[in-house]
Amino acid sequence: MIYLYTSRFPFGQIAESFLSAELKVASSFGQEVTLVPMKDDKKKRQVPSFVLVDRPLCKMGVWLKALALLKVFLPGSLSLWRCCKDNEFSCRYIGDAVKYLFAAQLVYEDLRQKTSISNQSVFYSYWLSYGPLAFAAYKQEYPNSQHVFISRGHGSDIYSTLVGIYYPMRKFALQGLDRVFVVSDYGRSFLQKKYSEFSSKIELSRLGVIQPLKVSPSGSDSVKRVVSCSSLVSLKRIDLLYASLISFVETTGISIEWHHFGGGELFEDMQQKIKQKTTFRLHCCLHGMVDNEKILEFYENNHIDCLISVSTTEGIPVSMMEAISYGIPLLSTDVGGCKEIVTNQTGLLLPQNYSQEEFNTKLSEIIENRDTYSKSTIDFYNAAFNAKHNYSAFYQIIQSLSHADSSH
Template identity: 30%
Template sequence: MKLHFELYPKSKIFGNIGKWPIYCLSDIIRIKNIKNIVHLLFKISCYAESLYVFLEKNKITNAIHYTYWFDHYATLLSILRSKNRIQYFISRAHGYDLYNERREEGYIPFRKLQLQYVAKLYLISRHGLKYITEKYPKYKTKYKLSYLGIDNIINSIKEKQTPSYLLVSCSRIVDIKRVDKIIESLAFIKDISVKWVHFGDGPLFGEIKKLADQLLPENIEAVFFGHVDNKDIYKFYLTEKVDCFINLSSTEGLPVSIMEAISFGIPIVATNVGGSSEIVTAKVGILVQADFEVEDVKNIILQMLLAKSRNSLFRNGIHKFWEENFNASRNYPNFIDNILSDYKPSKSIENHEI
């Protein structure tokens, strides 16, 4: 359903605000631009009213409401839950919607309201679970670990024999992804031929291409594909036999891009941030310290390419690690089983589909 804030009769909001704003007062007071945050909260509450009208009109009751991001939609559902207009809602939490440090203002608005009314919060990494438990221990009984997963039907990993090595990265080209550090690291490699392919675009796309042209020696070929559909990235991984996937982000949740790569048995070099250590183990690749020196990264890349990347036993082990830990066909049925076991339905739910 499309929500149109401008068309919503604002008088309806003031007629039935409820007690939920008390959980937002501390956030409203601490922000510099109070007008903006009040406007945002007012807008979300209007959307909440619109959703409630939709639920009433379509007789949707006894439903489990789910938001994939622990963001403003969690605020919307919290408002409805505070008024007993919905019975139950759950959410996942990833990175930007979880870590205060990733926000310019240093905190996430309306977190107390969200945590008060969410029934269960599923964290995508142990790092995230530990983080929110330490930040908000009052609600620790609501937190659960639930890894994401991706699908892949390949069942064997073939070795690659070409003389040139293929390195891949996949991310938005923004500051926190530190794609420039990949370039600076590759600039130190002089003795082997490497083709580096980057999938993804962003505001720094032109700047990064220019930097690659300036710094990379002739033995390093850089290819920027920009935004590419997920299915085409999978096709590339299947046909091109990638030697190594690299991620030098300064912050992460638990990268789906790495899940995708390891499902093809691709070795990983990644920074030890967020939940990356849970997916980049010794069975999968090599972790780099978050405050690395680019020459150290160069050495790790060479170690991976020359010693591990074409070891079929190692690559099949990577695929097996994905299958056991980040396979959607395992993780998502388990997630649903968890939701249903946690949910305590009323008697009337028995006659409704969830």
């Protein structure tokens, strides 16, 4: 049995939507998977028949939560006081420390329940955050356990303090994991250099998306269409993208139809910015939070010249994987692992603090060569981000870890 701890999946509209592709491939390995989300809501996505959903963390009572919070302030393996010995900790991170230690306490209690009825299971945290902390605390208390503990690492959960987030006791968490699967080579190198004593258990395992039946059609109209797909939060700099697009159409005279998919705390601010300053050559459509299936339908039924990202930090965005699978080229800031998917086959990179001239030149080049890029992006997708290939390799490794542990 694999217990997969998620933030919200399979609940919500967009949270961890990329897990759908992974679970479809997992079915071919005959693995039983139980999803254990931290939060739920009314909207639940469909999952394959072999996937169970267990919600003890969502349904935990007030008194149990209060006890877990109290334990954060008492001596123990998941205590706030242990953070004082952490070189990365400072007083400004107390809020983050309490938040993630509390979540780890909840997962730890759930672990104890599940391990009492299972001889050997794989416990898999989708994020390198509170889950691995709980795993480490469990292994510290039960050092002879036959269970396997693994985690993925994506973007902000790897670079953490670089983007203003503190994940407590990272070395302790890594010590408790049997393997860390990082979605980008950049992220793998970052972790291996920073925590060299654990480098042998940190490896690359890319995400992937299911190959679509159709690709984005070639365009014949005079209007050029670009998309962006992300949460509307400050790190994604969608306000900067909007300003760049306004300047682009005014400078080049090229009309642009811009579609943004994704909601977030800055959604209303973005709506106001568009109302206050607009130009007839730029048509804006903020779709808000949309089911992933609707986004893919849009890609399939509309000619799209480019997907643009101007974020300050990324792992390797699944939105980019989806775009290239449909033959849509990419324009992105050179941050995190983006250079591993934005290559001379798939698009062009911008400096993080790009000039307007650089933006204009590179977007124009992609628009002019869109159909040439379209074929090479699909070839690159099949070689690097095909879900069937990447997730098959991932679950083969999980099986080998399980067999190796049971033979000891």
